[in-house]
Amino acid sequence: MFSWLKQSAKKFGLFSDDDPPPERSGPRLIPRDQHIISRAHISPNALKVLYRLRQEGYQAYLVGGGVRDLLLGREPKDFDVATNARPEEIRRVFRNCRIIGRRFRLAHVHFGKEIIEVATFRAQHDEESEEDALNENGRILSDNVYGTIEDDAWRRDFTVNALYYDINDFSVVDYTGGVADLDEGRLRIIGDPVQRFREDPVRMLRAVRFAAKLGFRIDEASEQAIHDLGHLLEDISPARLFDETLKMFQAGYAAETFELLRHYGLFGYLFPETDAQLAEERDNFPQVFVARALENTDRRVDEGKSITPSFLVAALLWGPVSREAEQNVARGMSELEAMQVAGDAVVARQVRHVAFPKRFTLQSREIWTLQERLKRRGGKRAELLMQHPRFRAGYDLLMLRAECGEDVAELADWWTRFQSADEDARQSMAVHTGQPAKKRRRPRKRKRKPADQGTA
Numbered sequence: 001m002f003s004w005l006k007q008s009a010k011k012f013g014l015f016s017d018d019d020p021p022p023e024r025s026g027p028r029l030i031p032r033d034q035h036i037i038s039r040a041h042i043s044p045n046a047l048k049v050l051y052r053l054r055q056e057g058y059q060a061y062l063v064g065g066g067v068r069d070l071l072l073g074r075e076p077k078d079f080d081v082a083t084n085a086r087p088e089e090i091r092r093v094f095r096n097c098r099i100i101g102r103r104f105r106l107a108h109v110h111f112g113k114e115i116i117e118v119a120t121f122r123a124q125h126d127e128e129s130e131e132d133a134l135n136e137n138g139r140i141l142s143d144n145v146y147g148t149i150e151d152d153a154w155r156r157d158f159t160v161n162a163l164y165y166d167i168n169d170f171s172v173v174d175y176t177g178g179v180a181d182l183d184e185g186r187l188r189i190i191g192d193p194v195q196r197f198r199e200d201p202v203r204m205l206r207a208v209r210f211a212a213k214l215g216f217r218i219d220e221a222s223e224q225a226i227h228d229l230g231h232l233l234e235d236i237s238p239a240r241l242f243d244e245t246l247k248m249f250q251a252g253y254a255a256e257t258f259e260l261l262r263h264y265g266l267f268g269y270l271f272p273e274t275d276a277q278l279a280e281e282r283d284n285f286p287q288v289f290v291a292r293a294l295e296n297t298d299r300r301v302d303e304g305k306s307i308t309p310s311f312l313v314a315a316l317l318w319g320p321v322s323r324e325a326e327q328n329v330a331r332g333m334s335e336l337e338a339m340q341v342a343g344d345a346v347v348a349r350q351v352r353h354v355a356f357p358k359r360f361t362l363q364s365r366e367i368w369t370l371q372e373r374l375k376r377r378g379g380k381r382a383e384l385l386m387q388h389p390r391f392r393a394g395y396d397l398l399m400l401r402a403e404c405g406e407d408v409a410e411l412a413d414w415w416t417r418f419q420s421a422d423e424d425a426r427q428s429m430a431v432h433t434g435q436p437a438k439k440r441r442r443p444r445k446r447k448r449k450p451a452d453q454g455t456a
């Protein structure tokens, strides 16, 4: 074929170098002896749910990330179950069950800390109900039309997420070509990419998250659609974007996710001010800084250490906050006040895009002001600062700044030495902070209150 024709055909999604998606036909069944899923790898509670539903006469399958990850030989994060039982019927079967969600009603079956999510098979919206269920951008507002397992497979997001493990005969059921895509390392949205991303723009973020986590490549047609439709994320509630942001940055693949978000032009819809700085290309400090921060986060996840969204916010917004703080100083504020005011302002603007709850942003502000407070180390100050609940995070941010070339290497080094020093060494370090000793002010004489004012 002429190459220009091929190119324009590609541009309009008419064809790609990828294999064509399968037509709607019967499922491909992969019998028990031809895949690697064994019940030993499935959570006993998920198995209980599957068996119990079957016992009550319902169909029951493991589906979604659980099946995908097991087929890849990975440990699933959680287990989702799909069934033809309706939410009320599921509740009748399990006492330890709660129905959640409005847009998408689901049953949560609780076993101590573990929750097994049980969803009723759903169908795509048909033409008639479509008007009520979609908004003017084609976004799904309500998704409670029940259907068969086949309908359920086709309404899912990616082919590799639409595989079912059948508890009856332990086979894997594949309607959409997910097994072939798993083999190829390909992430392919089911159906027409433009339509499916319009229905739910968060699927673009999910594409990036799975591509990063699985090391998969996003297929060409989906890729093109993501490049074109990123702006639809402006329509998504900041609360939902918060949920997705945590999933993207706390799963152990944050650095790769960040690269992909930037590549597809999506990062700016989550962190517009940071993104604007990254685009300036005056120097590559912000780029290196964010990448390093996320690599550290990934390392901590890998080592099983705790991570907190407040540090993530503090690191991702450090660029905008520190710049605004500098401007505040130029306007005559003290350095500490400048940092506080800048932190407040940047957070107030940020949460209009991604709604980080106050309990996290308050801590991020502490981490930022600690960048100033850590400079003042004289007398008993250093010891006291170490008691600060955010000291560790503040120190980590300071170290990161030093590593990335900010002019705080000496200060960071001082704190590293101070923490490992014994008491005597600490005392002498506290004297030699390089700061001029503060003049002691005489306490001002207070006027005595007249006795007759009493205690109010």
Ligand code: ATP
Pocket: 063, 064, 065, 066, 077, 078, 080, 155, 156, 157, 158, 161, 162, 200, 202, 203
């Ligand atoms: P993980 O749990 O590892 O993050 P997952 O694939 O299980 O990945 P979930 O968010 O738990 O992701 O969703 C479970 C399944 O529900 C998905 O695999 C997919 O089939 C379906 N799903 C979830 N979100 C959407 C969506 N926005 N659009 C269509 N299908 C979805």
Ligand code: MG
Pocket: 064, 065, 066, 077, 078, 079, 080
């Ligand atoms: Mg899941």
